[in-house]
Amino acid sequence: xxxxxxxxxxxxxxLHLELGAKMVPFAGWEMPVQYxxxxxxxxxxxxxAAGLFDVSHMGQVILPEGAVGALESLVxxxxxxxxxxxxxxAMFTDAGGGILDDLxxxxxxxxxxxxxxxxxxxxxxxxxxxxxxxxxxxxxxALLALQGPGAEAALGALVPGAAAMRFMDVAEFDWxxxxxxxxRSGYTGEDGYEISVPAGVAVAFARALLADPGVxxxxxxxxxxxxxxxxxxxxxxDIDTTTTPIEADLAWAIQKRRRTGGAAEGGFPGAAxxxxxxxxxxxxxxxxxxxxxxxxxxxxxxxxADARGGEPIGRVTSGGFGPSIEAPMAMAYLxxxxxxxxxVYGEVxxxxxxxxxxxxxxxxxxxxx
Amino acid sequence: xxxxxxxxxxxxxxxxxxxxxxGITEHASEALGDVVFVELPExxxxxxxxDEISVIESVKAASDILAPVDGExxxxxxxxxxxxxxxxxxxxxxxxxxxMKVEDMSQLDAFMSEDDYKDFIG
Numbered sequence: 001x002x003x004x005x006x007x008x009x010x011x012x013x014x015l016h017l018e019l020g021a022k023m024v025p026f027a028g029w030e031m032p033v034q035y036x037x038x039x040x041x042x043x044x045x046x047x048x049a050a051g052l053f054d055v056s057h058m059g060q061v062i063l064p065e066g067a068v069g070a071l072e073s074l075v076x077x078x079x080x081x082x083x084x085x086x087x088x089x090a091m092f093t094d095a096g097g098g099i100l101d102d103l104x105x106x107x108x109x110x111x112x113x114x115x116x117x118x119x120x121x122x123x124x125x126x127x128x129x130x131x132x133x134x135x136x137x138x139x140x141x142a143l144l145a146l147q148g149p150g151a152e153a154a155l156g157a158l159v160p161g162a163a164a165m166r167f168m169d170v171a172e173f174d175w176x177x178x179x180x181x182x183x184r185s186g187y188t189g190e191d192g193y194e195i196s197v198p199a200g201v202a203v204a205f206a207r208a209l210l211a212d213p214g215v216x217x218x219x220x221x222x223x224x225x226x227x228x229x230x231x232x233x234x235x236x237x238d239i240d241t242t243t244t245p246i247e248a249d250l251a252w253a254i255q256k257r258r259r260t261g262g263a264a265e266g267g268f269p270g271a272a273x274x275x276x277x278x279x280x281x282x283x284x285x286x287x288x289x290x291x292x293x294x295x296x297x298x299x300x301x302x303x304x305a306d307a308r309g310g311e312p313i314g315r316v317t318s319g320g321f322g323p324s325i326e327a328p329m330a331m332a333y334l335x336x337x338x339x340x341x342x343x344v345y346g347e348v349x350x351x352x353x354x355x356x357x358x359x360x361x362x363x364x365x366x367x368x369x
Numbered sequence: 370x371x372x373x374x375x376x377x378x379x380x381x382x383x384x385x386x387x388x389x390x391x392g393i394t395e396h397a398s399e400a401l402g403d404v405v406f407v408e409l410p411e412x413x414x415x416x417x418x419x420d421e422i423s424v425i426e427s428v429k430a431a432s433d434i435l436a437p438v439d440g441e442x443x444x445x446x447x448x449x450x451x452x453x454x455x456x457x458x459x460x461x462x463x464x465x466x467x468x469m470k471v472e473d474m475s476q477l478d479a480f481m482s483e484d485d486y487k488d489f490i491g
Contacts, residue, residue, distance in 0.1 A: 039428040040403035294406040296426050321405040
């Protein structure tokens with residue numbers, strides 16, 4: 001992306017402007033960071049009713065059905081065991097056990113459907129093409145996320161079949177002659193859907209959802225505070241090539257079949273380190289922090305064991321204020337021996353402020369399982 | 370009271386006798402977004418122009434408030450600690466940040482009038 005100053009626009013760009021969005025550069029795209037409602041109210045609206053997010057900047061990729069084995073050579077996840085009509089969280093690992101990107105993998109009739117992060121998409125696609133024949137990159141579809149307790153009613157009014165889906169189900173529906181690729185998932189901790197829609201009808205479809213009085217457009221600002229409250233990792237911040245899935249507390253995403261003793265044990269990049277960490281435990285782990293008081297501890301804040309002296313024991317990778325928990329929250333990599341309830345200190349503007357290690361999510365998930 | 374002065378750092382100053390009341394402008398509060406935390410200076414602190422004496426944290430980022438002039442902090446607005454959202458609700462009024470005792474009021478002469486500030490923010 002070096003030297004490339006031309007920002008890409010999604011098919012909803014004009015609609016964002018019409019809705020009064022403030023647009024910012026994000027991962028090479030011009031994206032809405034907030035609408036007139038503002039980050040705080042957008043966040044609360046999504047938890048109370050429903051929010052519509054444009055996530056068309058994310059990469060949509062199709063792999064042939066026969067690529068299951070090849071994909072398993074890139075991710076520590078059981079893809080063969082993924083039932084048709086289901087989706088799984090996965091990550092591309094590197095030889096050192098670090099994370100190249102995190103992604104969603106859906107098993108659909110005759111193919112696999114992947115959604116990858118915008119900033120990583122070019123590298124991910126090259127990586128896939130180096131190992132898999134027939135990688136198809138989807139460029140003629142928008143991707144929307146509809147999240148919140150009102151999502152089912154709002155989407156169900158347009159495509160009745162969506163209401164019967166469970167968390168991580170995937171299905172296709174017809175909407176006015178257009179094929180919608182729907183998953184019951186998202187990245188806010190709320191119940192909801194991600195919907196891939198042909199670019200040509202994306203605005204009409206978004207307007208149809210926004211016609212529901214409960215649905216408001218939500219920008220990247222609130223998307224970040226929602227996912228942080230939900231304890232979900234943001235690639236490039238909470239996970240990257242310097243963190244393994246085990247350090248990142250993502251061991252739940254590695255099914256038994258890929259673990260030591262499993263039928264398809266290892267066989268993914270960095271397996272030696274990742275499986276060793278699974279067995280012995282990692283030296284450090286991603287943990288939640290609840291700073292005392294109201295001052296947020298943002299990304300980069302160094303964490304210390306004591307109120308004074310000593311070397312840093314970790315660093316905040318994401319931090320901010322949680323509108324639903326009405327308190328600051330953060331994630332940091334800390335020595336694995338620490339446990340919820342322990343107090344550590346974050347250095348904010350030269351002052352060491354106490355923070356308690358807290359279980360995540362900070363705000364409970366509301367997935368429809 | 371129309372006798373407000375404005376700094377390029379988007380602070381407003383209002384003279385009350387030998388005190389100067391300082392807050393942030395409506396433009397600044399809108400740009401910051403929802404304010405979630407305000408750290409105020411200690412009363413009786415002697416400050417120099419440009420000192421970082423206060424911090425505003427919004428949902429987006431942290432911003433420093435600089436001492437606009439030389440002087441002494443004599444009072445801070447305790448309401449902001451309990452209700453930081455006041456900065457968004459009434460930035461030019463109830464959400465003043467601190468009051469300074471200023472020996473040399475001529476320091477204010479260089480600041481913008483309300484009209485000049487409106488031009489400044491375009």
